[in-house]
Amino acid sequence: MSVDFCGLELAHPVINGSGTFDAIAARTVFGDALLSDFPFAAYVSKTITLEPRQGNPPPRLWEASAGLINSIGLPNKGLEGYLREDLPQLVEIAAGAGEHGQPVPLITNVMGSSAEELSQLVEACEQHGEIAAIELNVSCPNVKTGLDIGADPRQLEAVVRAVRDRTRKPLIVKLTPNTADVALCAQAAQEGGADAVSLINTLRATALAPRGPSAPRGPSAPHGASARRPPWLGGGTGGLSGPAVRVVALAQVAAVAARVRIPVVGMGGVRSACDARELLDVGATLVAVGTESFRDPAAGARIASGLQAAAGA
Amino acid sequence: MTQAPFGRRLLTVTGMEELGAYRVLRVADPDGPEPEPGQFAMLAAAEGWGGGEQQRPLLPRAFSIARRSDGESHFLLEDVGPGTRRLCELRAGERLWVLGPLGRGFYAPPQGRRAILIGGGVGIAPLAILQDVLQAPATVLLGFRDRARAQGAALLDGARVATDDGSSGHHGLVTDLLAAGLQRDPEAVVYACGPAGMLEGVRALCAASDTPAQLALEAGMACGFGACFGCVVPRRGGGYLRVCVDGPVIDAAELERVEEHAGAPA
Numbered sequence: 079m080s081v082d083f084c085g086l087e088l089a090h091p092v093i094n095g096s097g098t099f100d101a102i103a104a105r106t107v108f109g110d111a112l113l114s115d116f117p118f119a120a121y122v123s124k125t126i127t128l129e130p131r132q133g134n135p136p137p138r139l140w141e142a143s144a145g146l147i148n149s150i151g152l153p154n155k156g157l158e159g160y161l162r163e164d165l166p167q168l169v170e171i172a173a174g175a176g177e178h179g180q181p182v183p184l185i186t187n188v189m190g191s192s193a194e195e196l197s198q199l200v201e202a203c204e205q206h207g208e209i210a211a212i213e214l215n216v217s218c219p220n221v222k223t224g225l226d227i228g229a230d231p232r233q234l235e236a237v238v239r240a241v242r243d244r245t246r247k248p249l250i251v252k253l254t255p256n257t258a259d260v261a262l263c264a265q266a267a268q269e270g271g272a273d274a275v276s277l278i279n280t281l282r283a284t285a286l287a288p289r290g291p292s293a294p295r296g297p298s299a300p301h302g303a304s305a306r307r308p309p310w311l312g313g314g315t316g317g318l319s320g321p322a323v324r325v326v327a328l329a330q331v332a333a334v335a336a337r338v339r340i341p342v343v344g345m346g347g348v349r350s351a352c353d354a355r356e357l358l359d360v361g362a363t364l365v366a367v368g369t370e371s372f373r374d375p376a377a378g379a380r381i382a383s384g385l386q387a388a389a390g391a
Numbered sequence: 392m393t394q395a396p397f398g399r400r401l402l403t404v405t406g407m408e409e410l411g412a413y414r415v416l417r418v419a420d421p422d423g424p425e426p427e428p429g430q431f432a433m434l435a436a437a438e439g440w441g442g443g444e445q446q447r448p449l450l451p452r453a454f455s456i457a458r459r460s461d462g463e464s465h466f467l468l469e470d471v472g473p474g475t476r477r478l479c480e481l482r483a484g485e486r487l488w489v490l491g492p493l494g495r496g497f498y499a500p501p502q503g504r505r506a507i508l509i510g511g512g513v514g515i516a517p518l519a520i521l522q523d524v525l526q527a528p529a530t531v532l533l534g535f536r537d538r539a540r541a542q543g544a545a546l547l548d549g550a551r552v553a554t555d556d557g558s559s560g561h562h563g564l565v566t567d568l569l570a571a572g573l574q575r576d577p578e579a580v581v582y583a584c585g586p587a588g589m590l591e592g593v594r595a596l597c598a599a600s601d602t603p604a605q606l607a608l609e610a611g612m613a614c615g616f617g618a619c620f621g622c623v624v625p626r627r628g629g630g631y632l633r634v635c636v637d638g639p640v641i642d643a644a645e646l647e648r649v650e651e652h653a654g655a656p657a
Contacts, residue, residue, distance in 0.1 A: 103617025103636045107493060111397035132630050136650070139611045139621035143446040146613055150620045153631065320449060321441075372614035373441065373451060374490070376398030 079389050081119070083341055083364055084248035084273045086183050086210055088119035091358065092382040095345050095368035096187040096213060096252065097124040097150070102167050104375060116175030117371070117378025119364075120183040123160070123168065125215045127189055128198060130156035134313035140285035145322030145347075146369050147283045149313035152189065157202055160186075169208045183210035185250070193240035204245040211247050214238070214272075217254030217279040228254040231266035238270025250343065253277040253334070260330045261337040268338045276343035276366065277334060278327045280317025285310040320369040321347045328356055335361025349377070351384025358385075392495050393424050395616075399451075399490040401437060404481045405463055411542025413513060414468040414479050421462035424492060428521035429607050429640040431455045432491025433615040434466065436477050440488075448474035450613050455584065455639070456492060457516035457546065458523060464489075467516040467546065493615045494639045497521050497605050500580040505530065507576070508547070509569050509593055511585025512540060517607050517640075519546045521582060530572055530579070534565025534589060566592035573600050581643075583607065591649040604643035610634040624650060 081088045094117070101121055104112050133153030140147040155163060165184075172181040186209045190196035196214060203209045216228030216237065227233050228251075238251055251267035253260055255278040264275045287310045309315065327346020335342045344362030347369070348354050354365040370377040406417035416434075426432075433451035435441070441449040452474040458465035470479045481487060497517070500506045506529040508518040515533050522529060531550040535541040538558035544550040552560030553568055561568060566589060573579060573596060583593040584607035597604035612622035615635050623631035624638075627647045632638060 097620075098618060100617045100620075103633075106392075107395055107616045107636065108397040109394040111394075115397050133620065133623065135625075136621075136623050136631075137611060138623065139613055139619070141447060141450055141613075144441075144449060146450060148613075148619065148621060153620055153623075369613075372619050373435070373449070374399045374488070375614070375616055375618070379398075 079386055081363065083120070084211060084250075086120065086248065088183065088364070089177060090119045090382040090386060091364045092354065092378050092385070093118045093120045093185075093343070093364055093366050094122050094371065094378060095366040096122045096215065097152070098368035099371050099375070100124065101171050102164060105167075105171055108375070110174070113171065113174035115376060115379055116182060117367075117376055117382070118182065119382070120185055120210070121168065121172060122185040122213060122366070123164070123187050124154060125152045125187045125189045126154050126157055126160045126199065127152065128157050128195055130154065130159060134311070136312050137310060138312060140310055140316070142283070142285065142318060143322060145318050145320035146372070147285055147311065147316040147318050148280065149311040149316030151313055157199055161202065161206065165206065165208060184208060185211045185213050187213040187215050187252070189215035193237045196237060196241045197244050200241045200244045200249075204247060209247065211250060212245060213250040213252055213276060214241070215252050217252050217256075228263065229257040231259075231262045234263055235266035235270040238267050238272050242271030248273040250274040250276050252279060254279050255326065255330055256282050261333040264334040264338050268340050272340060274341040274343060274363075275334060275338065276345065278323065278330050278346045280319045281323055281326065282315055283318035284315045319347065321349060323347045324353060328360060331357055331362050332360035348381065351381050351388060354381050354385055355388065393427050393430060393492050395424070395491050395493055399433070399435075399488040401486050402489050404483055404485045404487060406483055407479070407481055410467075410545060412469065412539040413543045414470075415457070415546070416466045416468055416478060416481065417463045418466070418487065418489065419462060420464045420489065423464065425459060426456045426464075426492035426520070427496030428524055429455070429496030429517045430492035430494050431517075431615070431639055432464070432466070432489050432493060434478060435488045436481055437486040437488060439477055448477060451488065451490065451615070452478070453609075453612055453615055453635075455517035455607065457519045459520060467513055467543065469513040490615060494635055495637070497582055497607070497640050499525070504578050504580050505576055507532065507569065507572055507579045507581045509565060509581060509583045509585070510534070511565055511589040512536065513543070514585035514589075514607070514609065515543055515546060517584050518582065522547050530576070532565050532568045532572065534585065535559070564592065565589065566596060569593060570596055573597070573602055577602070581605070587649050587651045594643045594646060594649055597643055605640050606643050606646070606649065607640045608634050608638050608649070
């Protein structure tokens with residue numbers, strides 16, 4: 079059940095969500111078995127920024143009801159470090175993981191706080207033939223800079239338009255769910271020249287530090303009565319993923335697919351081929367797996383073969 | 392580093408024994424790779440874990456491999472939250488998902504230098520498999536909150552015990568015993584696993600006496616294989632280490648200090 083996605087031919091419709099599968103680390107942990115059973119039909123890098131980022135201070139995780147709140151903060155080596163150190167390793171993994179001599183297409187996800195920064199990132203990716211497509215992160219709720227662009231349709235359209243001419247590669251815009259009208263944002267991305275949109279990113283969420291004898295970190299209340307309980311996460315707030323967000327994702331993907339002509343990558347809480355099928359049934363061309371890969375690194379392969387079995391039945 | 396088979400594997404529980412306040416979970420894994428001491432696995436019960444009506448636990452939980460014997464892997468459990476509670480309920484014949492062995496384990500002491508193994512609470516687990524493979528006798532120092540937990544010391548041979556409440560062994564911190572041990576044996580090499588406060592005590596003592604120390608850290612982690620970037624600890628000189636792939640065993644010299652809040656989702 080190969081799929082055409084913006085001119086890329088994918089073996090099946092299952093890819094990874096950006097930042098949910100470090101193929102380089104997984105290669106070290108699992109060895110060549112990762113390649114022979116590679117779970118994704120295309121591989122999306124974690125978010126790359128112009129300058130290196132260390133990410134947020136820990137704690138970075140909280141297990142919520144049927145979900146996971148993360149506040150990772152986009153740690154990465156920066157554009158130069160990514161191109162010099164990570165990309166060659168990803169190219170080798172993509173070649174080893176591909177079938178019939180066709181490497182698994184590599185999609186590089188980039189984030190910038192302005193059209194200028196994004197343009198630099200996109201231009202750099204354009205120079206590398208190994209990169210098959212570019213995904214713009216305009217939506218990560220963990221980082222102040224990403225939020226505003228993707229939440230405001232006018233800004234989003236302007237930014238996409240500004241970077242569109244810098245590359246001939248397929249340009250995917252990853253939408254934020256933390257906005258008033260996600261379909262309007264998707265339309266704005268399309269008008270700006272996006273070749274595809276992907277959604278949903280995580281929903282903004284927080285968790286409080288457990289009650290304890292230690293003094294809270296937050297500011298005291300005016301009369302010293304009760305201090306505000308501090309957040310658990312080092313980054314303050316985070317993003318919710320996992321089964322808890324699946325039905326929200328389904329609604330947003332359906333609304334977006336009904337509004338735009340360009341292909342849609344649907345994601346959010348997918349754990350099974352059934353869940354993936356629902357996203358495809360409301361108009362997604364591809365489905366991405368994220369949190370479920372944390373539970374089982376081979377989840378993508380299981381979901382893809384489940385879809386294939388159902389299609390053949 | 393022993394590599395893990397790709398993907399979680401459905402294995403069968405062969406036993407669940409009480410050990411004071413702890414449980415020892417035994418899992419049949421005759422075909423699994425031999426782990427290095429200090430490596431860990433992500434565990435999740437096959438039933439009643441993140442599916443159907445269950446809201447928590449969702450993510451698998453990380454456990455040091457405490458022992459390998461006769462094709463079985465042993466894990467030391469303490470019921471401290473929804474995940475550990477569900478695992479403690481498992482009985483022989485039931486199944487669980489296992490991903491591993493994962494992470495970087497302990498490396499052997501240099502020739503002729505005595506190993507001191509120091510552990511606290513449920514963190515004594517990786518020291519048992521380490522003691523099993525060490526060629527030479529080691530000093531074993533274990534700290535617990537109370538007498539019921541101190542029964543966990545039976546997991547290792549010849550342990551000297553300290554308890555917080557004095558109900559068993561030395562009344563005080565296990566790091567008191569380490570301080571005395573380092574004075575007696577300044578050429579020792581230290582292997583430690585336990586709560587952050589204990590590890591910080593070990594780190595400070597070893598730094599002061601210029602003793603090499605390997606610390607097996609614990610941190611909340613969603614995946615265990617480097618994907619989620621959730622389990623980080625600050626590295627000396629800036630940046631972070633991922634406990635799952637850069638550790639869990641980390642040279643004490645790589646850390647400025649062991650942070651208190653690196654606790655795991657239980």
